[in-house]
Amino acid sequence: MAGIYVHIPFCRHKCSYCDFVSFPDKVDYAEAYMACVYREMKKRSEELKNYTFDTVYFGGGTPSYIPPKLILGAMNQIRQCFKLAKDAEITLELNPGTVGESKIETYKKAGVNRFSIGLQTAIDSQLADLNRIHNARDYVYATKLLKGENFSTDVMLGLKNQTLDDIKKTIELAHACGSKHISMYALTVEDGTPIYTDYLNGELPDSDEVAQMYEYGCTLLKEKGYERYEISNFAVPGYESKHNLNYWKRGEYIGFGISASSFMQGKRFTNTFDLDEYMKCVISGFYPAVTSEEVSEEDAKFEFIMLALRTKYGVSMNEYKEKFGSTLGDDFPNALKKTVKYLELDGDRLKIKDEYLYVQNSVLMPFMEEERK
Ligand code: SF4
Numbered sequence: 001m002a003g004i005y006v007h008i009p010f011c012r013h014k015c016s017y018c019d020f021v022s023f024p025d026k027v028d029y030a031e032a033y034m035a036c037v038y039r040e041m042k043k044r045s046e047e048l049k050n051y052t053f054d055t056v057y058f059g060g061g062t063p064s065y066i067p068p069k070l071i072l073g074a075m076n077q078i079r080q081c082f083k084l085a086k087d088a089e090i091t092l093e094l095n096p097g098t099v100g101e102s103k104i105e106t107y108k109k110a111g112v113n114r115f116s117i118g119l120q121t122a123i124d125s126q127l128a129d130l131n132r133i134h135n136a137r138d139y140v141y142a143t144k145l146l147k148g149e150n151f152s153t154d155v156m157l158g159l160k161n162q163t164l165d166d167i168k169k170t171i172e173l174a175h176a177c178g179s180k181h182i183s184m185y186a187l188t189v190e191d192g193t194p195i196y197t198d199y200l201n202g203e204l205p206d207s208d209e210v211a212q213m214y215e216y217g218c219t220l221l222k223e224k225g226y227e228r229y230e231i232s233n234f235a236v237p238g239y240e241s242k243h244n245l246n247y248w249k250r251g252e253y254i255g256f257g258i259s260a261s262s263f264m265q266g267k268r269f270t271n272t273f274d275l276d277e278y279m280k281c282v283i284s285g286f287y288p289a290v291t292s293e294e295v296s297e298e299d300a301k302f303e304f305i306m307l308a309l310r311t312k313y314g315v316s317m318n319e320y321k322e323k324f325g326s327t328l329g330d331d332f333p334n335a336l337k338k339t340v341k342y343l344e345l346d347g348d349r350l351k352i353k354d355e356y357l358y359v360q361n362s363v364l365m366p367f368m369e370e371e372r373k
Pocket residue numbers: 010011012013014015017018019020021022060061062095
């Protein structure tokens with residue numbers, strides 16, 4: 001399985017917690033930028049001609065902020081340059097404050113068959129604190145425009161003044177609007193973002209409170225029929241994100257656009273984070289990747305375990321042996337001993353017990369330490 005990621009780095013304005021590569025004042029560059037993305041695709045087409053891609057993901061930034069004809073153009077270019085599976089999952093991130101009927105029509109024409117909507121919270125005062133451009137009504141409006149299309153909703157935990165009841169309202173709204181998939185994750189406070197001041201002032205919930213919110217959210221989601229298939233991802237069975245599952249299975253993917261990462265043929269590489277540099281580089285006929293590394297066998301083993309243990313499917317012991325020629329017991333005897341209480345074996349699959357998924361980082365630590373020895 002292989003995926004394509006396209007990064008669209010434009011937003012109407014900057015959210016207070018945002019540390020992503022996104023520009024609030026540069027949407028006038030969108031057409032020139034996308035022309036470079038199309039060129040970058042063309043340049044990669046020859047070397048990737050033997051691949052069939054199963055997923056395409058437009059992320060950002062705010063892909064729904066730029067003119068939709070540029071998304072249509074990107075899909076036309078993808079189809080011209082690469083082989084796409086017939087049933088490819090094509091996802092576009094959608095900001096509820098940026099959509100209208102004709103945009104959705106163009107996305108559908110482009111073949112987009114899955115939307116990821118950044119609701120974050122159904123409480124308008126919290127959306128205003130986050131400096132988001134939408135309110136809860138915009139979310140409802142956006143989901144109505146989708147007229148039954150498959151969509152996912154982002155829900156954030158750990159917000160200023162957020163209560164368990166607010167989380168309930170948010171999940172209930174997403175469910176009532178027909179969201180088949182919910183990504184529920186904790187706010188990450190990045191140094192230098194405006195929300196960092198709230199953090200320093202002690203105005204954000206502490207880690208125990210966030211853990212409680214997560215537990216509460218998990219219970220609610222289960223009641224509503226969403227199954228947890230990864231620590232932050234919940235879906236009505238059959239609606240799991242193929243694109244993300246490919247990441248967690250350590251599948252290959254190619255990224256286009258500024259800051260996009262790729263993992264192809266055992267190599268990881270990442271494009272420049274500088275918009276001017278990206279455009280100059282592509283126009284001059286060069287690849288815009290600024291870092292590239294061959295993944296060592298030891299790193300590959302650890303990545304395989306770490307990614308698989310994030311999911312409810314766990315690590316397949318047979319697959320591990322087929323890939324690496326050794327067993328998990330051969331490579332990580334001490335880590336397995338140290339983490340035995342957190343793990344369970346289900347047939348051929350080693351999994352983190354449900355109740356410990358939230359603290360998976362500490363479960364993974366002994367594997368990381370053993371890999372480094
Ligand atoms: S919409 Fe997303 S990418 Fe854009 S500023 Fe807000 S958090 Fe950042």
